[in-house]
Amino acid sequence: MQWSSRRMKTQASKGFGMYEVAARLQSQGADIIHLEIGRPSVDTPAHIKEATKQALDDGIVHYGELNGLGELRAALAERYTRHYGAACDADEVLITNGVTQATFAVFMAALDEGDEVIVLEPFYPQHNSKIEFAGGKVVPVPMSAVNGRYAPDPERIASAITPRTKMIVLINPANPCGTVMTREELLSVAKIAEQHDLTVLSDEVYEFNTFDGRKHINFASLPGMRERTITVSAFTKAYAMDGWRIGYAVGPRHLIADLQRVTMNCTTHTNIFVQYGALEAVRGSQDCLQEFLAKDQARRDIVVSRLNTIPGITCPAPEGTIYAFPDISALGHSGDVLAHYLLENAHVAVESGNFYGSNGGQHLRICFGSEPIERVEEAMERIEQALKGGLTL
C-alpha cells in the first residue's frame, strides 16, 4: 500500500539536526552538554506558574475562544500598540501553539503550489520545511557578512524576486547569526516589499533577547508595513516557556482570519489554562526579562571570549538571540566534521552551521542559553582541550 503523500517527501522529515544524535549518545550514559538546541536553561517564573495553577483550580478547563483568550489577545494588542507604535486591537491577534504553529498557519494560508518565499541565509531550517510542506518553494538569499556580522542584502533580495515571489521571511533578532537588524536594514527590506507588493513574515521570537542595550524594532511599525506584515512571536524564549507551546501571530484582521482557518483544521483551540499563564507573563512583573537577559549576556561573553582564544576560530559577539555563530574555516574542517568531532571527543553537542544553509558550512552554531553558566564554562573547557593540537581524525 502506498501510504505516504507527496507532501511527506519534503524537507519536513529532516528533523532536529544534532539534537537527535546527542540524545542517542546520552541515552547510552554519556554526560552531554547540550549547546545545540535553543532551549532556555532557566525555570518559568513562579508568578506565571501560579496563574496557570489558579486557572486550573478555578475550573478553567474547557474550550475557550477559537482565536484565543480575549484578555490575552487584548493584552498583546495593547503591548504592540504601546511598545511598537503599531496600533492594533485584539482581533488582529491569534493565539497559537508557539511560533511553530503560527508560521505553519502562515505558509498554509498564503502559499499555492510553486509560490516562492525568500528566506535570508543563514536561515532557520524549520521555516523552510514548512514552506515546502505547504507546497511553496524556498528561495535562499545570502545575507552580506562584514567582519562576521550578517545583514540583509537589499540588492541580492531584489534580484531574487520573480513573478512567483509571494513573501519575504525575516528573523529579527536572527537565528542563527545573532544579528539585531538596524532601522536602515529593515527599511531597505520594507522598500522592496512595498515595490513588489510582497507580504513579510517577521519572526520576532527573540524580540527581548537583545544585548548591550540594543533595541529591537518591530517590522510592522515601519511606515507602510502594518498592512503587509504578519508578526509572529511567543513566550518561548523570553519567559522560558518553550515547553508550554504558546505564541501568537499579529497582523491585519483579514490575514489573521485566514490563519485561524488553518489552526481550526489542526488544533482548533490553544490550551486554555496555559493562556492564563501567558496572560500573567504579559501583564505581571517583567523583572524576569532583565534577569534572564543578564544571564544570557554573561554566558555569551564567556563563549565569545573563550572561542576567540582557540586558534582557527573567530567568533563575533552576537547582538541578540541565544546563539554564537563562530567561523571555523581556518581550522580546515567543515562544520559537520567539527560538530561530530566535538560530540564524540568532548561530549559537547553543538550544531553544524551547514544546517542553516550553504554559506553556513564554515560555522558552528552554539547555543549559550541552554545550560547553566558552570556547564557552559565546562563546555568551553572541553572544546578547548579537544581541539588542542588540532583534530585527530
Ligand code: PLP
Ligand atoms: N523561530 C525561530 C527563529 C526559532 O529559533 C525558534 C526556536 O528555536 C522558533 C521559531 C520556534 O518557536 P516556538 O518554540 O515558539 O514554536
